[in-house]
Amino acid sequence: MVGFAPGGLTDALPRLLTNPLSERLGQPVVIENKAGAAGNIATSFVAKSAPDGYTLLASGVGQIVVLPHTSNVGVNPLTDLVHISMMGEGDQILNISSQVPAKNLAEFIALAKKSPKSMFYGDAGAGGNQHLYLEYFRMLANIEMEGVHYRGGGPLMPDLLANRVQMSLNAPSVVEPYIADGKLRPLMIVGKKRNPKMPDVPTAAEAGFKQLEACSNWFGLHAPKGTPDAITQRIHKALVESLQTDVVKAGLATLAVQAIGDTPQAFSARIARDYELFGKVAKDANIRAES
DSSP states (O other): OBSSOTTSHHHHHHHHHHHHHHHHHTSOOOOOBOOOGGGHHHHHHHHTSOSSSSOOEEEEHHHHHTHHHHSOOSSOHHHHEEEEEEEEEEOEEEEEETTSSOSSHHHHHHHHHHSTTSSEEEESSTTSHHHHHHHHHHHHHTOOOEEEEOSSHHHHHHHHHTTSSOEEEEOHHHHHHHHHTTSEEEEEEESSSOOTTSTTSOBTTTTTOGGGGGOOEEEEEEEETTOOHHHHHHHHHHHHHHHTSHHHHHHHHHHTEEEOOOOHHHHHHHHHHHHHHHHHHHHHHTOOOOO
16 A cells, blocks of 8 residues: 555555565566655555455655644554564655855855855645745754745755755756756755765765764555554565665666665664654654645
8 A cells, every 4th residue: 555646655665575575476566656644544544454464555755754743643653553574664855956156065054054044945746745845944953944835845855946946856857857967956865875976066965964863764554553564564574575676776776766675674674763863853844734
């Protein structure tokens, strides 16, 4: 079960895995898109499904650790789901319009401090993970910027390119063409390694913002609460093996996503850390999703 329409990373990644998983589990694996409410409809549906291993949630990070703090989800993803594994994790790029008179992160922060609230950041929706990630950066950088909340990434990009909003945080696949054309300027790679396509751009840790490593774009696989361990372990084993196949590795490289396949224990621990962190960010910034 995918909580978004076809076309995005949250849908593309599990689609890569359907055939390898089918081969290893001995039965068809079918993607059903139950879009709406920023993924909440699918999250609730799976949480309330029979715990038999036949209905699983392929999630994006926001569904699990962000939206519970900013919207009325109806279920608790921490306790109402069994967390099987993080399927993959992608970096993000903090970037600005090339029209902003700042050549690097230090210059941008200095510019923002010199003229508080004179610049804006744009995100793909109030209360979503992009909103909280950018607000977390703003807090850590100790700058004053107002957020502009769009209804999706599509409407955001023209305004970022035109410098109507000055900064955003995006997946590499979204912004690399504009960076290559000189229309956007990358300030920081929100990830643990530099991007080979822009080797001079520092990572979050190199830029002095190691805490931002939590702001990655991860994707998980979950089952309803009460699913027997034997079933989740079988699915986990099939997932880890699938992630190691050549076809999935090639597909992940195209999506700029790294295969993870961690244990249920490690994934649950990561979820708990992220959930606590972004709960604090939402509270400190008084963020609530627009109705």
